[in-house]
Structure formats: structure tokens, C-alpha cells
Amino acid sequence: MNPSQAPTPVAATPADDEGKLNDAWLVERTRRGDQAAFGVLVRRYERKLIRVLARLVRDPEIARDLAQETFWRVFNRLDRFDTGRRFGPWLFRVGVNLGLDHLRRGRGEPPPSSLDRGHGDDGAPYDPPDPDPRVQAELSQEVHFILAQLPVSYRTILVLRDLEGFSSSEVAAIVGRREATIRWRLSKAREKFRQIWERRQDAAREAATEG
Known part of the structure; x- marks a missing residue:
């Protein structure tokens, strides 16, 4: 490919335009070594993932830890991800499974807090x-x-x-x-x-x- 025809690195994409980037494209860019592409995916899903996990395990700090582990696992499994599937549900499946594993380990749950x-x-x-x-x-x-x-x-x-x-x-x-x-x-x-x-x-x- 002519260098002038190469895709623009994600890091050079204005923040306002990140929402226009397709998940599958970002996954493919990450596989090719564009770390900024995965950063876009993290920013796109992180807050919602933490919120889901916090409601599941009822501990915001643990939820943040589980979210971080989720993104780490997903990043290391991207080579096995089928881009014909939707990335979001796959990410949340990994995260929810981690949350359920945490609950099964019987670490207990804190008293009710705001939701x-x-x-x-x-x-x-x-x-x-x-x-x-x-x-x-x-x-x-x-x-x-x-x-x-x-x-x-x-x-x-x-x-x-x-x-x-x-x-x-x-x-x-x-x-x-x-x-x-x-x-x-x-x-x-x-x-x-x-x-x-x-x-x-x-x-x-x-x-x-x-x-």
C-alpha cells in the first residue's frame, strides 16, 4: 500500500470524531499495533461497564478493578475475536462473567448504598x-x-x-x-x-x- 493511502492513526483522530469509528475497525487497528485504537474502545465502554459491575457486585472499587481486568483480558484475546460479531456484548460478557465469579467466591457484599x-x-x-x-x-x-x-x-x-x-x-x-x-x-x-x-x-x- 502506498504510504499516502494508509489509514490515519487513531491517535490523530479528533476526540469529537471518535464516535464515528466502527468497533470492528478499531479492533482490527488494535491487532495491527495501534494502541490508541484500543484506547477509544476503553473510553467508549468503560463508564457503562463499571456501572453494570457496580450494580452487580455492589462495590464501586471492586467494580473498577473488575473493569480493568475485563479490558486487560479482552485486549489479550483480540486475536480470537470474530469481527463479524458485535464487540460490545462480547466485552460485557467477559465483564459480567468476572463479576459473577467474584460473587461465587463468596467475598460478601457491602450494605446497600446509592444506586x-x-x-x-x-x-x-x-x-x-x-x-x-x-x-x-x-x-x-x-x-x-x-x-x-x-x-x-x-x-x-x-x-x-x-x-x-x-x-x-x-x-x-x-x-x-x-x-x-x-x-x-x-x-x-x-x-x-x-x-x-x-x-x-x-x-x-x-x-x-x-x-
């Missing part, structure tokens, strides 16, 4: 609109507490689908299950969440009445 509000696509009960930040904080802790009561397989799907907005097909790719299985588990997870939510709301109303 960003979700955006369930079916009017799920954990996303009622309320402009009061104090109420939002209480609601976030309640959501986090209830998520912790769910089996980890259900919690994972709720976090990915309803809190992070991945499609059912993307969740299927991330957790390595059929899309029909994901839809079934999502329905069950939402129902279990709703049951716990309603029980706690009823208990809170009874306590307020007795008080």
Missing part, C-alpha cells in the same frame, strides 16, 4: 417519577436492597435489561443464553422484584399506621 435510577421499559414499579432528590435517594436504596434479595441470575438480567437498557438479544449474547430464555427470566425477575417491592411497601404502611 442510579433505572429506566425500565414497561413502567416497572421501581421507576416512579419524583422530583424530590431526598425521595430519589430513598428510592434508589430501596431498589438496591431489593435487587440484592434476588437470585444473581435474575439480578444480572434486570441490571442489563432494565437499568442499562441492553436489548434482549444483547443480554442473551452477554450471558450466553437464548433470547427466549432471557425474556422468560426477565419476566420472572420483574415479578419477583414486584412481589418484594409490594411486601415492603405494605409493611411500611402498616408500621406508619401503628405509629
Whole structure:
């Protein structure tokens, strides 16, 4: 190839234009030794990956460590990645598996802390609109507490689908299950969440009445 026709190094790409770069192209550039290309992928997915892991393992510091390990593993496996597949679900599958491995090792989970509000696509009960930040904080802790009561397989799907907005097909790719299985588990997870939510709301109303 004539040097004048060679692709522009990613490092020379203005930050505002990074969003136009295709994941598969960035993977291929990384394979050819363009480290800046992988840097674009990290910037593109890092915040969301940390957020997913923090909601899964309930510890921001551990989530950051797991995210760092995820990118390290992905970088070292790029030669085996099929660019005909989507990079994002593959990355999150590696990350979620690391998070699940962490939970299986039984390191325990910290007390409930703040959790960003979700955006369930079916009017799920954990996303009622309320402009009061104090109420939002209480609601976030309640959501986090209830998520912790769910089996980890259900919690994972709720976090990915309803809190992070991945499609059912993307969740299927991330957790390595059929899309029909994901839809079934999502329905069950939402129902279990709703049951716990309603029980706690009823208990809170009874306590307020007795008080």
C-alpha cells in the first residue's frame, strides 16, 4: 500500500470524531499495533461497564478493578475475536462473567448504598417519577436492597435489561443464553422484584399506621 493511502492513526483522530469509528475497525487497528485504537474502545465502554459491575457486585472499587481486568483480558484475546460479531456484548460478557465469579467466591457484599435510577421499559414499579432528590435517594436504596434479595441470575438480567437498557438479544449474547430464555427470566425477575417491592411497601404502611 502506498504510504499516502494508509489509514490515519487513531491517535490523530479528533476526540469529537471518535464516535464515528466502527468497533470492528478499531479492533482490527488494535491487532495491527495501534494502541490508541484500543484506547477509544476503553473510553467508549468503560463508564457503562463499571456501572453494570457496580450494580452487580455492589462495590464501586471492586467494580473498577473488575473493569480493568475485563479490558486487560479482552485486549489479550483480540486475536480470537470474530469481527463479524458485535464487540460490545462480547466485552460485557467477559465483564459480567468476572463479576459473577467474584460473587461465587463468596467475598460478601457491602450494605446497600446509592444506586442510579433505572429506566425500565414497561413502567416497572421501581421507576416512579419524583422530583424530590431526598425521595430519589430513598428510592434508589430501596431498589438496591431489593435487587440484592434476588437470585444473581435474575439480578444480572434486570441490571442489563432494565437499568442499562441492553436489548434482549444483547443480554442473551452477554450471558450466553437464548433470547427466549432471557425474556422468560426477565419476566420472572420483574415479578419477583414486584412481589418484594409490594411486601415492603405494605409493611411500611402498616408500621406508619401503628405509629
